[in-house]
Amino acid sequence: MSLLSKLFGKSEQKPAEPVMYEGFAITPQPMKEGHVYRLSAIIEKDGQSHHLIRADTLPSVEAAHEAAIEKAKQVIDQQGARMF
Template identity: 35%
Template sequence: MGILSGLKGLFSGGEAPAEKAADAIEYNGYQILPAPMKDGGQYRVAATITLGEGEEQKVHNFIRSDLMPNRDECIEITVRKAKLTIDQLGKNLFN
């Protein structure tokens, strides 16, 4: 993409390019899928935590008020907070 087409996209109201999805992390049988949410010029801590598969799969959407200045830092903090939540709540996370 050239400079002019990039500037055109900024002023034409075009959508921002989608960011690459973060890799899922397995932790004590749970899957953590970090999903940083763009919020202003920062990223909000968010993830999906799942346990099991198929019809037995349980899902919890994890959104925090924490904001981080960059996406990589947000993913790191998201994983750390999701692991802590799993350790503290275990399967009660899905109640």
């Protein structure tokens, strides 16, 4: 982590690769809040997108990625294309 990133709190996390599920692309985008990460993801299909944000916070970016993918799959199973 660079000195400027440490001073200004910018994280250097790489963008996550999308995960395909039932024809939807799920891209985890955890939001850093202090020392934890808020669960967040983009769900896309056919040029439409939905930004999924939940109150859940997790201690690591990896845990937030995994939880975002699982939550997005649940939303897709429950709502499908109606989420758009």
